[in-house]
Amino acid sequence: MSTAAESAKTAELAAMAERYGLSRSSARPPLRTYLRDLWGRRQFIVSYARARTYAVYAGARLGSIWQVLTPLLNAGVYYLAFGVLLGTKNGIPNYAAFLICGMFVFTYTQRSMTEGSRAISANMSLIRTLHFPRATLPLAYVVNELNQMFLSMAILLAMVGFTTGPNWHWLLLVPALFLQTLFNVGATLVFARLGAFLSDISQLLPFITRTWLYASGIFFSIPAKLEGLHAPGWVIQVLSLNPISAYIDVARRAVLEEHVKNQLPHAWEISIIWAGISVVGGFIYFWRAEDRYGRG
Structure with missing residues (x-):
């Protein structure tokens, strides 16, 4: 079939679809409509997160306990390596x-990003079978990690x-985790889109x-470390812009009263700014590719 004939056929089908009120399912x-549809599937997000947790740990004897054991064991290794051997304690x-x-x-942010980078590529059969907001998948991954964080x-x-x-x-943990969750949602949506089209991103993360x-x-x-090295004050200001450093700092302030003496400057303000930038920017970035997910 020639290009002209193909174009005529496409125009004829488009006119027929418009006449009968049809539209592309992947459009x-x-x-605003996308946000409303996403809210309408909030139960699916929670249920999918629970099902995924069960599937991941179904074959382990300790089951979902590994969700907590893994970061605890990592902390134990780092305690010996850094706290004892290198004397950072x-x-x-x-x-x-x-x-x-x-x-x-x-770990909350790391796992949200790493697992979320596979949210689209690992669910291609579901995406190609059903029509739903694709953002539900990476959001379910964040909900899964949030449950572990609790x-x-x-x-x-x-x-x-x-x-x-x-x-x-301890009550300050509530706003601290809320801000970090907003940041994680945005970061996970970004890496979910990247992982959908760049398979190597999961290897680089x-x-x-x-x-x-x-x-x-x-x-x-x-x-304390930079003060011991006699570093200029601007160095602390630059390092405090790291979003993870800010979220760690506000969480430590809530849990450890003695940490207030060595807190990062403006950690709460930085946490709020990063949360807003991440969730708004990440959501728009993911939504703009909504009609491309699932294509062969």
């Missing part, structure tokens, strides 16, 4: 809780409360997040 809806009270809090916060923080608070007793500052891990003040107090 990108307006942003010196001068930091309750270093175990300091380290575990940082690991939990970092359990992790419960364990951390129990550990801290056993040694120091409960504190009203572990190296990116590992570098991020060492630069985020998880194993040491950034202000």
